[in-house]
Amino acid sequence: VIKPKDFYKYKQGVLHAEGVSVERILKQFGSPVYIYSQSALVKPLQALKRALKPLHATPCFAVKSNSNIAILNLLKSEGAGMDIVSGGELYRCGLVKVPGKDIVFSGVGKTAEEIREGLFYDSNGIFAFNVESIAEISKINDVAKSIGRSAPIALRFNPNVDAKTHPYISTGLKKNKFGISKSNILSHFAWIMELENVELKGISIHIGSQILGLSPLKDAFGSTEKLIIEIEKLAGQKIEFVDLGGGLGIQYKKEKIPDIDAYGKLIKKHFGKGSKIGHALRVIIEPGRVISGNSGILVSKVLFKKQNGTKKFLIIDAGMNDLIRPALYQSYHEIVPVRKAFSNAPFDSYEIVGPVCESSDCFGSTRKFSKKIDSEDSVAILSAGAYGFTMANQYNSRPLPPEVLVSGSNYRLIRERQDYSDLVSGEQI
Numbered sequence: 001v002i003k004p005k006d007f008y009k010y011k012q013g014v015l016h017a018e019g020v021s022v023e024r025i026l027k028q029f030g031s032p033v034y035i036y037s038q039s040a041l042v043k044p045l046q047a048l049k050r051a052l053k054p055l056h057a058t059p060c061f062a063v064k065s066n067s068n069i070a071i072l073n074l075l076k077s078e079g080a081g082m083d084i085v086s087g088g089e090l091y092r093c094g095l096v097k098v099p100g101k102d103i104v105f106s107g108v109g110k111t112a113e114e115i116r117e118g119l120f121y122d123s124n125g126i127f128a129f130n131v132e133s134i135a136e137i138s139k140i141n142d143v144a145k146s147i148g149r150s151a152p153i154a155l156r157f158n159p160n161v162d163a164k165t166h167p168y169i170s171t172g173l174k175k176n177k178f179g180i181s182k183s184n185i186l187s188h189f190a191w192i193m194e195l196e197n198v199e200l201k202g203i204s205i206h207i208g209s210q211i212l213g214l215s216p217l218k219d220a221f222g223s224t225e226k227l228i229i230e231i232e233k234l235a236g237q238k239i240e241f242v243d244l245g246g247g248l249g250i251q252y253k254k255e256k257i258p259d260i261d262a263y264g265k266l267i268k269k270h271f272g273k274g275s276k277i278g279h280a281l282r283v284i285i286e287p288g289r290v291i292s293g294n295s296g297i298l299v300s301k302v303l304f305k306k307q308n309g310t311k312k313f314l315i316i317d318a319g320m321n322d323l324i325r326p327a328l329y330q331s332y333h334e335i336v337p338v339r340k341a342f343s344n345a346p347f348d349s350y351e352i353v354g355p356v357c358e359s360s361d362c363f364g365s366t367r368k369f370s371k372k373i374d375s376e377d378s379v380a381i382l383s384a385g386a387y388g389f390t391m392a393n394q395y396n397s398r399p400l401p402p403e404v405l406v407s408g409s410n411y412r413l414i415r416e417r418q419d420y421s422d423l424v425s426g427e428q429i
């Protein structure tokens, strides 16, 4: 289990990211600031790779969870492929030279332009488009035909499985917009096989995010294994790969999370030697949060302390625009003081809120900090590496914060803080 506290520890009373003082980073780059631990990024990736041995398996990092190009470059150099959901993410992959054979393109609404970019990427194109509707298959066929190519596709199967997570990040139910139902796949199968400019290579699934138990995945893997057997019979040919999506949960509070080795075993049971499919397939997984989530923290200065009625507030200089998860999903993030002394009694109980003009701009409720904490002190919001910076926006005309990557006692800026001119870039009076 990867915990933020393995990478973010107090030394001489000050929070450190690996070997670097968070106060030093604050001093140099200002507040608020995102900080990532390199070893926290690499460890889960390596654990996944180990757990999938000896399969021909590729973890394709879900770029949308954290798309900074320094992080993509790091993960690529550690053997990850990429799972993308837009042409913009493909562009990022190109900047760090991720090989096309290690890129899968998911998403319910690909445009013709994005499909073309996928086909032309790295001259030979990406590994596969995970198609999410019958209409999309038609469109990919048309685009591929117009440039005289054949497009590799995987059908994203909607297994109608409840991932038992927050409804906004649940994607594997029949009522969700994602994937294609089994009956729809089967009724269009002959048509798909006849298309001249798409080549059916795989089946993909992704049932949701922050999944805390393996049982929904077990159900989804079982249905997928069955579907592959049926399809191979119908097609009279082998399916080359299966893409099992992402979704592994991480510890934000004290949740019990899926064990990576048990996850690997489950995959091997359904798609390895023991599988009823009867031949080897390439296995792709699309981990996002499990790699990036606990690598990152958002550090923010306390601006003011105030009291309204019985409620005590710590107003910090990070807002919901910098980290939207608590406002959007009512998600919990642990918040710790940068100076350890402020986690000591006597306590007060605080609402940790940002400056944005919305009451949902709240990072945590009834959090205990020392009565002594006050303006100029700072706090770290933990587990902010996934869907943190990538979901940040400029609401209230707030420039995006900088990002810093730490490795041991080294650190470097991997994205500059925006300034006011960035706010109006492209605008015209």
Ligand SMILES: *Cc1c(COP(=O)(O)O)cnc(C)c1O
Pocket (backbone or CB within 6 Å): 062, 064, 065, 083, 085, 106, 107, 206, 208, 209, 210, 245, 246, 247, 248, 286, 287, 288, 289, 290, 386
């Ligand atoms: C978001 C997403 C992922 C990553 O999900 P995590 O929960 O971050 O692992 C993987 N695959 C697809 C298709 C996605 O949309």
